[in-house]
């Protein structure tokens with residue numbers, strides 16, 4: 464063994480230990496960063512999706528109005544046209560019921576005509592009409608985030 468070899472070994476060990484400690488610090492840093500990201504993620508509860516499929520037009524007979532209580536809307540079909548109308552009262556959010564003249568709110572007595580326009584009670588504005596589209600599979604998709612003017616119907620093929 465030469466003199467050169469005996470001096471090289473301690474230097475190699477030192478480099479190895481330096482590398483090892485650097486790697487350990489890197490791993491510890493990444494673990495800490497990963498744990499911190501968990502706390503940065505907002506803890507929110509997401510509501511129901513705004514776009515929902517309500518089935519194929521054939522489900523709704525011409526001249527019908529079908530209440531979808533869980534979706535808080537009615538689907539109205541007139542001939543080859545369909546529309547989605549909110550059943551959330553614009554006063555304080557109770558669910559309105561379809562009536563012979565339109566919609567009635569059981570909470571504070573607001574009444575709406577068949578287009579959803581306010582005809583009585585404390586409701587400040589009309590019921591919302593939502594945009595309807597046809598999905599590639601032929602089902603009606605209602606987007607509750609897109610309010611359209613009253614009497615906006617989706618034309619469908621019969």
Ligand code: FES
Nearest residue numbers: 552554555568571
């Ligand atoms: S919530 Fe409908 S009238 Fe008050």
